[in-house]
Amino acid sequence: MRVPMAGLARLYARLLFRRPPADWTVPVADGRYGPAEAADDRPLTLLMLGDSLAQSFGAHRPEQTLGARLAKGLAEGTGRPVDLRVHARIGATTGAMGRQVLRAARLRPGVAVVIVGGNDALLPAPLGRAARRFAYLAQTLRDAGWQLVVVPCPNPGYGPGFRPLARWAGRHRSRRLARLHIRTADRVGAHLAPTAGPEFRDRAAELLGPDGVHPSPTGYATHATRMLPALLTAAAHLPAPVPAPN
Template identity: 80%
Template sequence: MRRLALRFARLYFHLLAHRPPRDWTVPVADGRYRPAEPAPDERPLTLLLLGDSLARSLGALRPEQTLGARLAQGLADRTRRPVDLRVRARVGATTGAVGRQLPRSARLVPGIAVVIVGGNDVLLPTPLGRAGRRFAHLARTLREAGWQLVVVPCPNPGYGPGFRPHARWIGHHRSRRLARLQTRTADRVGAHLAPTSGPEFRDRAAQLLGPDGIHPSPYGYATHAARMLPTLLAAATHLPTPAPEPAPH
């Protein structure tokens, strides 16, 4: 069923984009990221990425170029704590599909959860109110489980020159509405808001976007990570202070 859904999503994407990606694989970046100057007796914190192709980093060529790896290493260096990165995001995911990413994260020690989703919702003929409600449920679930939640409001497909004109027009208007719904939810549940992509991705597409003119290039993911990192550092200050490792007997 999942393979069928992914095949349908790729076929649908051909209707929306001028140059759909030829390669949909993404390098795996999961693992432990260590600070350049570690502090003594610091327990690792967990960084969880949920969402769609942007959270998964479609367009990155190597693990260290992904958004998750850049955020994890930046977080490790600035907090001087090891960071365990887990990327559960999937290419083509809608808000409803992100809810199915949660069970695989249930056993993780809560830390910082980053959610980037909505771009696929706004390009599908589905009600945005339903996507907003599903996002609210997802946000509440993460917060009640003890995660510090970082929300990146729905990116605007209208800034992606690789989309066909009708997709850019529809995506521009619908993404703004969904981003407002997500922002209201973030305020209600006490989540942290990180910057989303802006018109600079249209104006500097040759640098910030990959060959499809939609997904970020490795440099684009580096730009995203630099803009998001201050929000993650603010979220980290709300995490419980890790207890020191017990001394060996």
């Protein structure tokens, strides 16, 4: 019998977290962002792919999510409205992200942000397989016309809410996977955005939520500020939009 992804995420959390969350609800942030009267009314698509970090578990309201903050920043920086679509899901591995990429085929290509690998690093599965799958999905998105922004695999060792063994194993495996993500990004012409650093360990009370693993709303705001320059660069590489009819 196939276990739903949400059920796998809860089982995984009980094994690896010191304080597993009781509620895995994530606010839905999909929609259009930007000023009511934008300088350019042709919308730009922003797609969030990957796991709980890309979905923004730990945010309490839609406007606190990473996707919403990035969409607002893109709208301000480009002068265009931004249509946000969040396909990322809690507990997703690189393999599971394939379904998210398939759904993206129905969207007009724009900027796609990928944050994945943390679950792969914490599971007893070959990293080479995850890296090859990541490379395939990245190339698929690029071939479909997406400007890709890759956040290399985050380091679970910075999350004090993980159990010691998970932090130790995850630290070493995530570093290897992050290097492979960077190599793939260079090869397919993707843009790199910074991943979480040791400040999330050193300022855990401020930047992490109650589980000590996922960012707090302040943590997502910090992520968005660091990532936005890469998204603006990616947006600048999109083909010029077709002029709107008079």
